[in-house]
Amino acid sequence: MIICSYICIVMVNTRNLSKEKLEKAAYILKTVAHPLRLSVIDLLSVKDRMSVNEICMALACEQSLLSHHLSNMRLKGLLMSEKQGVQVFYSLKERDLIKLLDCMEHCDCNM
Numbered sequence: 031m032i033i034c035s036y037i038c039i040v041m042v043n044t045r046n047l048s049k050e051k052l053e054k055a056a057y058i059l060k061t062v063a064h065p066l067r068l069s070v071i072d073l074l075s076v077k078d079r080m081s082v083n084e085i086c087m088a089l090a091c092e093q094s095l096l097s098h099h100l101s102n103m104r105l106k107g108l109l110m111s112e113k114q115g116v117q118v119f120y121s122l123k124e125r126d127l128i129k130l131l132d133c134m135e136h137c138d139c140n141m
Contacts, residue, residue: 058108066099071122075131082097082117085100100120108123
């Protein structure tokens with residue numbers, strides 16, 4: 031599954047998209063539609079694997095809030111987690127999420 035293909039096609043031309051592709055794009059966009067979640071994706075695009083504590087320190091946020099968002103993104107298939115002892119490490123399951131950030135960075139949609 032290539033996430034960017036769903037999202038970028040939706041942004042460029044919706045006339046030729048199936049209902050399934052539109053629903054998949056909406057699912058992904060709803061899942062990442064929060065500044066903290068987008069920040070996590072951005073951070074994990076640079077560092078392949080980070081512990082909850084490392085992410086928390088890098089983003090200066092409360093661990094309970096971060097854990098909630100990480101868990102949600104993992105359950106929806108965007109992140110992977112690996113437990114080592116008492117620490118949990120996260121990484122991007124779908125590396126193509128990085129393309130979503132690139133698309134947003136270059137978007138001229140009056141943002």
